[in-house]
Amino acid sequence: MTDTSRPQRTGAVKQITSHSNPIVKEIKGLVSMRKFRTQSGLFVAEGLKLATDALDAGWACSYLAIGPEARDNPIAQKAAATAKARGALILEVNTAVMAAMTRKDNPQMVVGVYEQRLLNAEAVDPRQSTVWIALDRVRDPGNLGTIIRTADAVGASGVILVGDCTDPFAVETVRATMGSLFHVPLVKMQKDKFKQLAASWPGSVVGTHLKGSVDYRTPEYKEPTLLLMGNEQQGLEDDMASCCQTLIRIPQVGQADSLNLAVATGISLYEIRRKQLEL
Numbered sequence: 568m569t570d571t572s573r574p575q576r577t578g579a580v581k582q583i584t585s586h587s588n589p590i591v592k593e594i595k596g597l598v599s600m601r602k603f604r605t606q607s608g609l610f611v612a613e614g615l616k617l618a619t620d621a622l623d624a625g626w627a628c629s630y631l632a633i634g635p636e637a638r639d640n641p642i643a644q645k646a647a648a649t650a651k652a653r654g655a656l657i658l659e660v661n662t663a664v665m666a667a668m669t670r671k672d673n674p675q676m677v678v679g680v681y682e683q684r685l686l687n688a689e690a691v692d693p694r695q696s697t698v699w700i701a702l703d704r705v706r707d708p709g710n711l712g713t714i715i716r717t718a719d720a721v722g723a724s725g726v727i728l729v730g731d732c733t734d735p736f737a738v739e740t741v742r743a744t745m746g747s748l749f750h751v752p753l754v755k756m757q758k759d760k761f762k763q764l765a766a767s768w769p770g771s772v773v774g775t776h777l778k779g780s781v782d783y784r785t786p787e788y789k790e791p792t793l794l795l796m797g798n799e800q801q802g803l804e805d806d807m808a809s810c811c812q813t814l815i816r817i818p819q820v821g822q823a824d825s826l827n828l829a830v831a832t833g834i835s836l837y838e839i840r841r842k843q844l845e846l
Contacts, residue, residue, distance in 0.1 A: 578651050578652065578653070578654045578655065578656070579651075579656055579657070580651070580656075580657045580658075580659060581656060581657070581658055581659070582658075582659045582660075583632075583658050583659070583660045583664055584660070584661055584664065585664070586663070586664060586667045588664075590630065590656075590658065591660075591664060591667060591668055593607075594611060594630065594632070594668045594678065594680060595667065595668055597609055597610060597611045597680060598611050598668065598669060598738050601734045601737065604683070604734065604736055604737075605734075608682055608683050609629060609680050609681065609682060609683065610680070610681060610683055610736035610737075610738075610741065611668075611669075611678060611679070611680055611681075611738055611741070612678070612679045612680075612681060612741050613669055613675045613677075613678050613738060613741075613742065614675045614676075614677060614678075614742075615637070615640070615642060615643055615646070615675070615676055615677045616745075616746060617679065617741065617742070617746055618631065618646050618677045618678070618679040619642060619646050620746035620749050621679060621681050621746075621749050622646055622649050622650060622653075622679075623749075624749035624750060626681045626682065626684070626749055627653070627681060627682040628650045628653060628655040628679055628680065628681050628682075629655060629656070629680045629681065629682065630655060630656050630657075630658055630679070630680040631646065631647055631650040631651075631655050631656075631657050631658065631677065631678075631679050631680075632658040632660050632664075632665060632668060632677065632678040632679070632680075633647055633657060633658065633659055633660070633676070633677055634660060634661070634662060634665040634674065634675070634676045634677065635661060635662055636662075636676040637676040637677050638659075640676065643676060643677055646677065650679070662674060665678065669738075683736050684753065685735070685753055685754075685755050686725075686752055686753065686754045686755070687754065687755070687756070688754060688756045688760050688761075688764065690725075690752060690754050691725070691727065691754055691764060693768060693769050693770065693791045693793075694769075694791075695724070696724040696725075696790070696791035697722060697723060697724050697790055697791060697792070697840070697843060698721070698723045698724060698788075698790075698791065698792040698793070698794060698836065698839050698840065698843070699723065699724050699725055699726070699727055699791065699792075699793050699794070700714060700718055700723060700725075700726045700727065700794050700796065700832060700836065701726075701727040701729055701761060701765075701793060701794065701795045701796070702714065702726065702727065702728055702729060702732060702796050703729045703730060703758075703795065703796065703797050703798060703803060703804070703807050704729070704730045704731055704732060704797070704798040704801075705728070705732045705733055705796075705798065705799065705828065706732075706733050706798065706799055706800075707733060707799055707828070708733050708734070708737050708739035708740040708743065709739060709740075709743045709829070710799065710827070710828045710829040711732070711733055711735060711740050711743070712739070712740040712741065712742065712743020712744040712745075712748075713743050713744075713829035713833075714726065714796075714828070714829050714832050714833075715735070715740075715743075715744045715747050715748055715751050715753075716743065716744050716745050716747040717829070717832065717833045717836055718747070718751050718836065719744075719747035719750050719751050720747075721836045721837060721839075721840045722840065723751070723836065723840075724752070724791070725751055725752035725753065725754060726751055726752070726753055726754070727754045727755075727756060727761065728753065728754065728755045728756070729756060729757070729758055729761045729807075730757060730758050732755075735748070735753055758806075758807070761807075761810070762806075762807075762810055764793075765793060765795075765810035765811075766810070768791070768793050769791065770789045770790055770791040770792055770793070771786060771787070771788050771789050771791075771792045771793070771812060771813070772792075772793045772795070772810060772811050772812045772813075773786060773788070773792065773793070773794055773795070773811055773812065773813045773814070773815055773835075773839075774794070774795035774796070774797070774803050774807070774808055774810070774811040774813075774814055774815070775795075775796055775797070775802075775803070775814070775815055775816065775817065775831055775835060776797070776802060776803050776808050776811075776814040776815075776816070777802055777816075778808070778814060779814035779815045779816035780814065780816070781813055781814065781815050781816065782815070782816065782818060783815040783816065783817050783834070783835055783838055784838055785815075786813050786815065786842070787842060788838070788839040788842040788843055789843075790843050792839050792843070794832070794835055794836065794839060795807065795808075795810065795811055796828060796831065796832050796835075797828075799827075799828045815835070817831055817834055817835070
Protein backbone atom coordinates (compact mmCIF):
# COMPACT_ATOMS: atom_id res chain seq x y z
CA MET A 568 0.00 0.00 0.00
CA THR A 569 1.29 3.43 -0.90
CA ASP A 570 0.59 6.64 0.99
CA THR A 571 -1.01 8.79 -1.71
CA SER A 572 -0.74 11.89 0.49
CA ARG A 573 3.03 11.82 0.14
CA PRO A 574 4.42 14.41 -2.28
CA GLN A 575 5.21 12.82 -5.62
CA ARG A 576 8.78 12.64 -6.89
CA THR A 577 9.36 15.61 -9.14
CA GLY A 578 13.05 15.70 -9.98
CA ALA A 579 13.18 19.10 -8.27
CA VAL A 580 15.21 20.67 -5.44
CA LYS A 581 13.56 21.84 -2.23
CA GLN A 582 15.12 23.67 0.71
CA ILE A 583 13.91 22.61 4.15
CA THR A 584 14.81 24.42 7.37
CA SER A 585 11.99 23.33 9.71
CA HIS A 586 11.69 20.14 11.77
CA SER A 587 7.92 20.31 11.33
CA ASN A 588 8.06 19.97 7.55
CA PRO A 589 5.84 17.03 6.44
CA ILE A 590 8.67 15.41 4.50
CA VAL A 591 10.96 15.55 7.55
CA LYS A 592 8.21 13.93 9.61
CA GLU A 593 7.75 11.26 6.96
CA ILE A 594 11.44 10.38 6.93
CA LYS A 595 11.49 10.26 10.74
CA GLY A 596 8.56 7.87 10.59
CA LEU A 597 10.38 5.64 8.12
CA VAL A 598 13.37 5.52 10.45
CA SER A 599 11.43 4.70 13.60
CA MET A 600 8.34 2.68 12.60
CA ARG A 601 8.24 -0.65 10.78
CA LYS A 602 4.51 -0.24 10.21
CA PHE A 603 5.12 2.98 8.29
CA ARG A 604 7.86 1.37 6.21
CA THR A 605 5.56 -1.53 5.36
CA GLN A 606 2.61 0.69 4.45
CA SER A 607 4.64 3.09 2.32
CA GLY A 608 6.96 0.55 0.72
CA LEU A 609 9.88 2.90 1.44
CA PHE A 610 12.96 2.81 3.64
CA VAL A 611 15.85 5.03 4.68
CA ALA A 612 19.54 4.55 3.90
CA GLU A 613 21.85 6.82 5.88
CA GLY A 614 25.22 7.98 4.63
CA LEU A 615 26.90 8.80 1.34
CA LYS A 616 28.16 5.27 0.67
CA LEU A 617 24.74 3.66 1.02
CA ALA A 618 23.09 6.41 -1.01
CA THR A 619 25.63 5.98 -3.80
CA ASP A 620 25.47 2.17 -3.71
CA ALA A 621 21.67 2.23 -4.00
CA LEU A 622 21.72 4.61 -6.94
CA ASP A 623 24.50 2.70 -8.70
CA ALA A 624 22.45 -0.49 -8.31
CA GLY A 625 19.41 1.18 -9.86
CA TRP A 626 17.15 1.33 -6.81
CA ALA A 627 14.34 3.86 -7.14
CA CYS A 628 14.92 6.95 -5.00
CA SER A 629 12.07 9.10 -3.69
CA TYR A 630 14.07 11.66 -1.69
CA LEU A 631 17.72 12.46 -1.31
CA ALA A 632 18.50 14.80 1.59
CA ILE A 633 21.77 16.70 1.32
CA GLY A 634 23.32 18.38 4.36
CA PRO A 635 25.67 21.41 4.36
CA GLU A 636 28.77 19.20 4.47
CA ALA A 637 27.78 17.60 1.17
CA ARG A 638 27.29 20.78 -0.82
CA ASP A 639 30.88 20.83 -2.07
CA ASN A 640 31.46 17.06 -2.07
CA PRO A 641 31.76 15.89 -5.70
CA ILE A 642 30.50 12.36 -4.91
CA ALA A 643 27.48 13.73 -3.08
CA GLN A 644 26.76 16.17 -5.88
CA LYS A 645 26.97 13.40 -8.47
CA ALA A 646 24.56 11.29 -6.39
CA ALA A 647 22.15 14.23 -6.16
CA ALA A 648 22.33 14.85 -9.90
CA THR A 649 21.69 11.15 -10.62
CA ALA A 650 18.75 10.98 -8.22
CA LYS A 651 17.25 14.22 -9.57
CA ALA A 652 17.56 13.00 -13.16
CA ARG A 653 15.59 9.89 -12.19
CA GLY A 654 12.79 11.94 -10.67
CA ALA A 655 13.77 12.10 -6.98
CA LEU A 656 13.08 15.18 -4.91
CA ILE A 657 16.39 16.61 -3.68
CA LEU A 658 16.16 18.09 -0.18
CA GLU A 659 18.70 20.71 0.84
CA VAL A 660 18.64 20.72 4.65
CA ASN A 661 20.65 22.21 7.49
CA THR A 662 22.52 20.18 10.10
CA ALA A 663 19.71 20.41 12.66
CA VAL A 664 17.12 19.06 10.23
CA MET A 665 19.47 16.30 9.08
CA ALA A 666 20.00 15.27 12.71
CA ALA A 667 16.24 15.30 13.31
CA MET A 668 15.65 12.86 10.45
CA THR A 669 18.08 10.26 11.77
CA ARG A 670 18.87 8.51 15.03
CA LYS A 671 22.63 8.82 14.81
CA ASP A 672 24.52 11.05 17.25
CA ASN A 673 26.75 12.04 14.35
CA PRO A 674 24.36 13.11 11.53
CA GLN A 675 25.20 11.94 8.03
CA MET A 676 25.81 14.32 5.15
CA VAL A 677 23.37 12.39 2.91
CA VAL A 678 20.16 10.48 3.65
CA GLY A 679 18.25 8.65 0.92
CA VAL A 680 14.70 7.29 0.82
CA TYR A 681 14.26 4.33 -1.52
CA GLU A 682 11.58 1.92 -2.67
CA GLN A 683 11.77 -1.52 -1.05
CA ARG A 684 12.45 -4.68 -3.02
CA LEU A 685 11.12 -7.84 -1.39
CA LEU A 686 10.48 -10.78 -3.70
CA ASN A 687 8.02 -13.64 -3.41
CA ALA A 688 8.72 -17.37 -3.44
CA GLU A 689 8.58 -17.64 -7.23
CA ALA A 690 11.79 -15.61 -7.43
CA VAL A 691 13.78 -18.56 -6.08
CA ASP A 692 15.00 -20.54 -9.07
CA PRO A 693 17.24 -23.45 -7.97
CA ARG A 694 18.36 -24.03 -11.56
CA GLN A 695 20.12 -20.64 -11.57
CA SER A 696 21.49 -20.80 -8.03
CA THR A 697 24.64 -21.50 -6.05
CA VAL A 698 23.44 -21.27 -2.46
CA TRP A 699 20.38 -19.70 -0.86
CA ILE A 700 20.35 -18.85 2.85
CA ALA A 701 17.01 -19.36 4.59
CA LEU A 702 16.60 -17.64 7.95
CA ASP A 703 13.90 -18.90 10.29
CA ARG A 704 12.56 -16.12 12.54
CA VAL A 705 15.81 -14.14 12.70
CA ARG A 706 15.31 -11.36 15.24
CA ASP A 707 18.42 -9.21 15.38
CA PRO A 708 18.84 -6.48 12.70
CA GLY A 709 22.62 -6.59 13.02
CA ASN A 710 22.68 -10.33 12.44
CA LEU A 711 20.45 -10.05 9.38
CA GLY A 712 22.50 -7.22 7.93
CA THR A 713 25.76 -9.09 8.48
CA ILE A 714 24.35 -12.24 6.87
CA ILE A 715 23.23 -10.27 3.81
CA ARG A 716 26.70 -8.75 3.58
CA THR A 717 28.31 -12.19 3.87
CA ALA A 718 25.93 -13.64 1.28
CA ASP A 719 27.11 -10.94 -1.11
CA ALA A 720 30.76 -11.67 -0.34
CA VAL A 721 30.50 -15.40 -1.11
CA GLY A 722 28.38 -14.98 -4.22
CA ALA A 723 25.22 -16.49 -2.76
CA SER A 724 22.06 -16.38 -4.82
CA GLY A 725 19.95 -14.72 -2.16
CA VAL A 726 18.43 -14.72 1.33
CA ILE A 727 15.03 -16.14 2.24
CA LEU A 728 13.21 -14.74 5.27
CA VAL A 729 10.95 -17.42 6.71
CA GLY A 730 8.09 -16.50 9.01
CA ASP A 731 8.23 -13.55 11.37
CA CYS A 732 11.70 -12.06 10.82
CA THR A 733 13.14 -8.69 11.72
CA ASP A 734 12.66 -5.96 9.13
CA PRO A 735 15.34 -6.11 6.41
CA PHE A 736 14.67 -2.42 5.71
CA ALA A 737 15.16 -1.16 9.25
CA VAL A 738 17.91 1.46 9.46
CA GLU A 739 20.05 -0.84 11.63
CA THR A 740 19.77 -3.71 9.16
CA VAL A 741 20.50 -1.53 6.15
CA ARG A 742 23.53 -0.05 7.88
CA ALA A 743 24.89 -3.51 8.78
CA THR A 744 24.71 -4.68 5.16
CA MET A 745 27.25 -1.99 4.17
CA GLY A 746 25.54 -1.70 0.78
CA SER A 747 25.13 -5.42 0.09
CA LEU A 748 21.37 -5.02 0.53
CA PHE A 749 21.34 -3.51 -2.95
CA HIS A 750 22.95 -6.57 -4.54
CA VAL A 751 21.45 -9.59 -2.74
CA PRO A 752 17.90 -10.71 -3.62
CA LEU A 753 15.62 -10.92 -0.58
CA VAL A 754 12.63 -13.27 -0.58
CA LYS A 755 9.86 -13.41 2.00
CA MET A 756 7.81 -16.57 2.52
CA GLN A 757 5.79 -18.34 5.17
CA LYS A 758 6.83 -21.63 6.74
CA ASP A 759 4.48 -23.84 4.71
CA LYS A 760 5.72 -22.38 1.44
CA PHE A 761 9.31 -22.88 2.50
CA LYS A 762 8.65 -26.52 3.38
CA GLN A 763 7.30 -27.06 -0.14
CA LEU A 764 10.40 -25.43 -1.59
CA ALA A 765 12.74 -27.55 0.52
CA ALA A 766 10.89 -30.77 -0.36
CA SER A 767 11.42 -30.19 -4.09
CA TRP A 768 14.94 -28.73 -3.85
CA PRO A 769 17.22 -30.44 -6.43
CA GLY A 770 20.51 -30.01 -4.53
CA SER A 771 21.67 -30.19 -0.93
CA VAL A 772 19.41 -29.02 1.90
CA VAL A 773 21.35 -28.52 5.13
CA GLY A 774 20.73 -26.84 8.45
CA THR A 775 22.66 -26.11 11.62
CA HIS A 776 21.10 -27.72 14.68
CA LEU A 777 22.02 -28.62 18.25
CA LYS A 778 21.28 -32.24 17.35
CA GLY A 779 23.46 -32.07 14.27
CA SER A 780 25.81 -35.03 14.06
CA VAL A 781 27.70 -34.13 10.89
CA ASP A 782 30.76 -31.88 11.02
CA TYR A 783 30.11 -28.88 8.75
CA ARG A 784 33.29 -29.69 6.79
CA THR A 785 32.04 -33.15 5.79
CA PRO A 786 29.08 -32.76 3.34
CA GLU A 787 29.64 -32.31 -0.39
CA TYR A 788 27.26 -29.34 -0.65
CA LYS A 789 26.17 -29.93 -4.22
CA GLU A 790 24.82 -26.97 -6.16
CA PRO A 791 22.34 -25.63 -5.54
CA THR A 792 22.56 -25.71 -1.75
CA LEU A 793 19.82 -24.52 0.55
CA LEU A 794 21.26 -23.52 3.95
CA LEU A 795 18.71 -23.19 6.75
CA MET A 796 19.61 -21.24 9.88
CA GLY A 797 17.42 -20.92 12.97
CA ASN A 798 16.39 -18.26 15.45
CA GLU A 799 19.14 -16.72 17.61
CA GLN A 800 17.74 -18.00 20.91
CA GLN A 801 15.86 -21.17 19.91
CA GLY A 802 17.71 -22.40 16.86
CA LEU A 803 15.76 -24.48 14.35
CA GLU A 804 12.42 -25.84 15.44
CA ASP A 805 12.06 -29.59 14.92
CA ASP A 806 9.56 -29.24 12.08
CA MET A 807 11.96 -26.95 10.22
CA ALA A 808 14.92 -29.22 10.94
CA SER A 809 12.97 -32.06 9.35
CA CYS A 810 13.15 -30.17 6.04
CA CYS A 811 16.90 -30.78 5.93
CA GLN A 812 18.68 -33.72 4.35
CA THR A 813 21.64 -33.11 6.66
CA LEU A 814 21.95 -31.41 10.05
CA ILE A 815 25.43 -30.02 10.55
CA ARG A 816 27.34 -28.78 13.56
CA ILE A 817 30.33 -26.46 13.95
CA PRO A 818 32.75 -27.95 16.50
CA GLN A 819 33.67 -25.77 19.48
CA VAL A 820 36.61 -26.36 21.81
CA GLY A 821 36.16 -23.47 24.24
CA GLN A 822 33.56 -22.79 26.91
CA ALA A 823 31.02 -20.95 24.72
CA ASP A 824 27.79 -22.89 24.40
CA SER A 825 26.95 -21.47 20.97
CA LEU A 826 28.06 -19.20 18.14
CA ASN A 827 26.48 -15.93 17.07
CA LEU A 828 24.01 -16.55 14.24
CA ALA A 829 25.82 -14.34 11.73
CA VAL A 830 29.18 -15.93 12.59
CA ALA A 831 27.81 -19.46 12.25
CA THR A 832 26.18 -18.56 8.94
CA GLY A 833 29.40 -17.06 7.63
CA ILE A 834 31.48 -20.09 8.57
CA SER A 835 28.97 -22.42 6.93
CA LEU A 836 28.67 -20.31 3.80
CA TYR A 837 32.39 -20.17 3.15
CA GLU A 838 32.71 -23.93 3.56
CA ILE A 839 29.76 -24.50 1.23
CA ARG A 840 31.23 -22.28 -1.46
CA ARG A 841 34.69 -23.85 -1.02
CA LYS A 842 33.24 -27.31 -1.60
CA GLN A 843 31.09 -26.15 -4.51
CA LEU A 844 34.00 -24.52 -6.30
CA GLU A 845 36.06 -27.69 -5.90
CA LEU A 846 33.42 -29.90 -7.53
